[in-house]
Amino acid sequence: MPTHKTLAATGNQVVAEAMRQCAPDVMAAYPITPQTTIVEEFAAFVAKGRVHTEYVTVESEHSAMSACIGASAAGARVMTATSSQGLALMWEELHIAAGMRLPIVMANANRALSAPINIHCDHSDIMGARDTGWVTYFAENAQEAYDNTLMAVRVAEHPEVMLPVMTTLDGFITTHSIDRASVMDDESVKAFVGEYQPRNPLLDMEHAVMHGSFAGLGGPYFEFKKQQRIAMENARTVIKDVGAEYSILSGRPFDVVEGWGMEDADVAIVVMGSTAGNVRHVARGLREQGAKVGTVKIRVWRPFPYAELARALKGVKAVAVLDRAESFGAEGGPLFCEVRSALYDAVDRMPVVDYIYGLGGSDVKLELIERVYGDLADIAAGSAAPATLTYLGAREEA
Amino acid sequence: MKWDISQIGSWTYKDFPPGAVIPEAGNSVAYVTGGWRSERPWRDDEKCTQCLLCWIVCPDSSIKVADEKVTTFDLDHCKGCGICSQVCPVDAIQMVPEGCDLPEVK
Numbered sequence: 001m002p003t004h005k006t007l008a009a010t011g012n013q014v015v016a017e018a019m020r021q022c023a024p025d026v027m028a029a030y031p032i033t034p035q036t037t038i039v040e041e042f043a044a045f046v047a048k049g050r051v052h053t054e055y056v057t058v059e060s061e062h063s064a065m066s067a068c069i070g071a072s073a074a075g076a077r078v079m080t081a082t083s084s085q086g087l088a089l090m091w092e093e094l095h096i097a098a099g100m101r102l103p104i105v106m107a108n109a110n111r112a113l114s115a116p117i118n119i120h121c122d123h124s125d126i127m128g129a130r131d132t133g134w135v136t137y138f139a140e141n142a143q144e145a146y147d148n149t150l151m152a153v154r155v156a157e158h159p160e161v162m163l164p165v166m167t168t169l170d171g172f173i174t175t176h177s178i179d180r181a182s183v184m185d186d187e188s189v190k191a192f193v194g195e196y197q198p199r200n201p202l203l204d205m206e207h208a209v210m211h212g213s214f215a216g217l218g219g220p221y222f223e224f225k226k227q228q229r230i231a232m233e234n235a236r237t238v239i240k241d242v243g244a245e246y247s248i249l250s251g252r253p254f255d256v257v258e259g260w261g262m263e264d265a266d267v268a269i270v271v272m273g274s275t276a277g278n279v280r281h282v283a284r285g286l287r288e289q290g291a292k293v294g295t296v297k298i299r300v301w302r303p304f305p306y307a308e309l310a311r312a313l314k315g316v317k318a319v320a321v322l323d324r325a326e327s328f329g330a331e332g333g334p335l336f337c338e339v340r341s342a343l344y345d346a347v348d349r350m351p352v353v354d355y356i357y358g359l360g361g362s363d364v365k366l367e368l369i370e371r372v373y374g375d376l377a378d379i380a381a382g383s384a385a386p387a388t389l390t391y392l393g394a395r396e397e398a
Numbered sequence: 399m400k401w402d403i404s405q406i407g408s409w410t411y412k413d414f415p416p417g418a419v420i421p422e423a424g425n426s427v428a429y430v431t432g433g434w435r436s437e438r439p440w441r442d443d444e445k446c447t448q449c450l451l452c453w454i455v456c457p458d459s460s461i462k463v464a465d466e467k468v469t470t471f472d473l474d475h476c477k478g479c480g481i482c483s484q485v486c487p488v489d490a491i492q493m494v495p496e497g498c499d500l501p502e503v504k
């Protein structure tokens with residue numbers, strides 16, 4: 001069994017540590033706030049000889065992901081990290097990495113997108129990458145960021161999956177706050193992630209192959225997309241299996257959907273990322289006052305755990321979704337649309353309301369979360385009609 | 399690896415190599431692309447000085463050479479771009495419209 005060490009470190013430091021332990025062959029990266037300290041720390045590991053990774057410094061994120069794609073096709077284990085505008089600049093390569101079935105692992109420090117310029121946390125960047133075909137994890141804290149990174153390597157490189165994986169952590173809140181995280185010894189991580197067996201490495205001269213071919217009109221483009229859909233469906237089982245195996249090593253439970261107080265909850269809040277802790281904190285206080293409240297945290301965003309979510313919310317009278325991203329013109333934020341869709345087949349469909357919150361790092365005060373639970377209690381009691389979309393905490397007209 | 403694609407027309411998603419990888423290197427030779435051409439090059443052996451400039455510039459490697467001498471064009475892959483004709487220092491290559499000798503075109 002592994003030995004564990006508790007660190008007092010930022011989320012970015014523990015992600016860099018996890019990446020060092022996974023020992024990628026190649027990292028190609030470009031710095032961007034608030035991801036910078038991941039790639040900076042990793043560069044220091046390379047400089048000190050603590051990891052033998054080919055570290056490629058590039059002039060943009062477009063090039064970073066392009067270099068990662070080339071290296072991965074060549075047969076290397078590849079990792080990188082980005083954020084916000086950087087992730088946006090990678091957008092076309094994100095599709096290419098997934099379509100070429102390259103198991104690249106990337107950390108994303110979740111940050112708002114311009115304009116106006118803002119460097120603080122929200123999920124706009126990652127939601128822009130929603131349909132690129134990457135498996136996507138969300139971390140609540142530094143510990144989950146560490147755990148997700150190690151599991152991501154196994155999921156990405158699994159022969160039934162072979163897809164890139166993004167592990168996300170909230171900008172500044174998780175990336176830069178000093179947190180408590182337990183890390184495993186290097187040997188145990190090495191044994192857990194194992195050796196990467198590339199499927200069709202370009203550098204295998206005995207079995208020369210071609211990557212990046214054309215599948216145009218009349219070609220099998222459609223069939224390749226179906227393969228990607230199946231790989232993403234396969235990831236559901238693989239994520240759970242890898243999570244179960246990792247739980248035994250780490251001693252920490254893992255599930256794609258994590259409920260708190262959901263055994264008998266009347267109302268529930270669905271949330272992703274760092275705010276899950278705040279919501280649980282408020283829920284705990286309300287429970288002490290006798291209110292039957294619960295929270296559901298989504299830890300894996302793609303593939304979306306719709307069945308697990310519907311099961312977790314069974315019997316609840318009203319649900320609120322906290323969305324840290326906009327989808328202008330849609331009925332609600334991206335998470336809201338998923339949650340409502342997941343509940344469509346439920347026998348007893350309950351009202352589901354959406355709160356857009358924390359955009360550009362705007363403060364998520366505990367009173368705001370209390371207000372959401374208050375609204376839910378009113379809706380559940382039938383004393384208030386479900387609100388349409390609410391901008392939680394935005395300054396109101398006097 | 400030799401890749402048998404004789405049944406590719408009836409393949410489903412289960413048969414294509416994931417990631418659109420082509421497991422047989424160099425098999426694009428078998429893919430005839432010369433049909434995209436509207437003009438074909440024609441070389442006058444009398445004029446040609448065998449300088450090999452056309453062989454250097456052809457973007458489709460369609461100038462065939464043996465014993466350091468231009469022999470013919472690979473019309474399975476020549477796109478008829480006319481670069482060889484443009485660069486030839488002695489105007490030995492002319493571009494001839496495709497199909498001009500077909501009765502219905504005449």
Ligand code: SF4
Nearest residue numbers: 456476477479480482
């Ligand atoms: S026409 Fe173009 S493609 Fe054809 S032989 Fe000349 S240079 Fe090559």
Ligand code: SF4
Nearest residue numbers: 446447449450452486
């Ligand atoms: S460029 Fe002209 S002269 Fe030179 S080898 Fe080609 S055809 Fe002959």
